Amino acid sequence: MHLEFETPIEELEHKIEEMKHLAHGSGVEVDKAVKALEIKLESLKKEIFENLTRWQRVQLARHPERPYTLDYIYEITDDFIEMHGDRMVKDDKAMIGGFGNIDGKTILFIGQQKGRNTKQRQARNFGMANPDGYRKALRLMKLAEKFNKPIVALIDTPGAYPGIDAEARGQAEAIARNMREMFMLKVPVICIIIGEGASGGAIGIAIGDRVIMMENTWYSVISPESCSSILWRSWDYKEEAAEALKLTAEDMLEFGLIDSILEEPLGGAHKDLKGTSVILKNAILKEIAALEKITPDERIKKRIDKFSKMGVFKE
């Protein structure tokens, strides 16, 4: 499974594999040729990935092979125990949460979860949480606060679920409450966009001391498709909408709306889960260590001040 702009890379990779395979069988010396092709591959990847359009970033963020929340959690934690349920209505499988530890440090993880195959995708509701999911996340965050454990939120959602039951159970209220409560959490909160950061569904768990985007992700008020359908009155302007929304990590950092970007291995996170996980793990540990140096009151004040400064206007 690869995206259109990945095709030249895939083809070259395939060629190298073939050559290696051929050499293995025949004893023909191909080391030099392989080496040359590998160098070519690196520069090809660089060329493609340094010139991605915003729409291509969106496609990478949605890549079917891209690691999802639990992939990272299982990769970076030594132990992880998942918790379920909002204690009111149900267990929303589009939002996961639990305690895990990294190098002896206990952390609460929350995040939207997407599915890998048709059955999983349905069970996970395509990563679109219902109000019950946001309430589950809040319940767990309060638990983390009670036991003085830092919180890491991994954000990956095409949006909060726009359904009849979701409305009846107060989707808007759940998201609003989460934001307000997250501002007052006494423990460090680190939010990392690992895939899609769509609007209210994303920010409902993305209020933190650090808001970080991975390199090939998007975060904005609306998806390019929906933006196209509303402003252009057609689904066909998604590329234009992605450009207009300026929704990439680079854009958001430039606007001062996020704190930093996590670089992914060349070719994207889906090409190297282990490598990406190490980057993620190191960033989490580094940020927690820095945040634990300041008092809870200071953290809360800085968290509020940071968001209070966001916005551009004339007086």
Added chain:
Amino acid sequence: MTWFLRKAKGIQTPTKDKKDVPDGLWYKLPSGKIIHTRELKNNAYVSPDDGYHVRIGSKEYFELLFDKNKFTELDAKMVSSDPLKFVDSKPYIGRLKASIKKTHLNDAVRTAHGKMNGINIVIACMDFSFIGGSMGSVVGEKIARAIDFALKKKYPLIIISKSGGARMMEAGYSLMQMGKTSAKLALLSEAKVPYISLMTDPTTGGVTASYAMLGDFNIAEPGALIGFAGPRVIREFMGKDLPKGFQTSEFLLENGFLDFIVDRRKLKNTLTTLLSMLLEK
């Protein structure tokens, strides 16, 4: 010669012809009845026959709530800029200019303080006529500052919401206004300053999912559309018709998300009674 002018169901009027506030001498109610605008105004812009609440803006709400229409406006001159240089079918900067000219408003919210039946209050009131009452940086900032003001003076806060949601043309910036306003409301809540959120027709999207749902008291006018996703989006997404009365004030009250529904004609007195009880020493 047709008997009925409207052949198709739903709203057919192009946006440019949409009327929010009655400005002529006569006003035609949805029931078909024609009413003199003075009579409508004297009845708090509510139809005397069937209680239909006509959409009104900040000018009318301020008039209804502030004693003798006396108030001090906050940050009246603040206007949107165009940080993203956003262009869709037309440039955002052009939309802003046209809206300012058409509505005589600077953006989609006005904030002010004054007295309501003698009680000092801060009111932030949204205007749907300005780009669908959408929330961009100006709406977020003005609301944040109104909350700061309420916090400093310990005056109760009333926010009257009327919005299609976040303003797409400010993308990431508009999304973060949800965070900003929620942050300020967290502080207001800690300081135990009362906040009443009044939702009016329509209140949807990022506005509902931030300050509109965070009142100590969440109340609404009758028959208002209130929701997170808009009904059209949900209908398309679910691929089925929505139940009757879905996402109305009455639906939200029934589901436990409103404290009460208030008739606009009783709004000032109801708010005064509630705040008097809270502020009682």
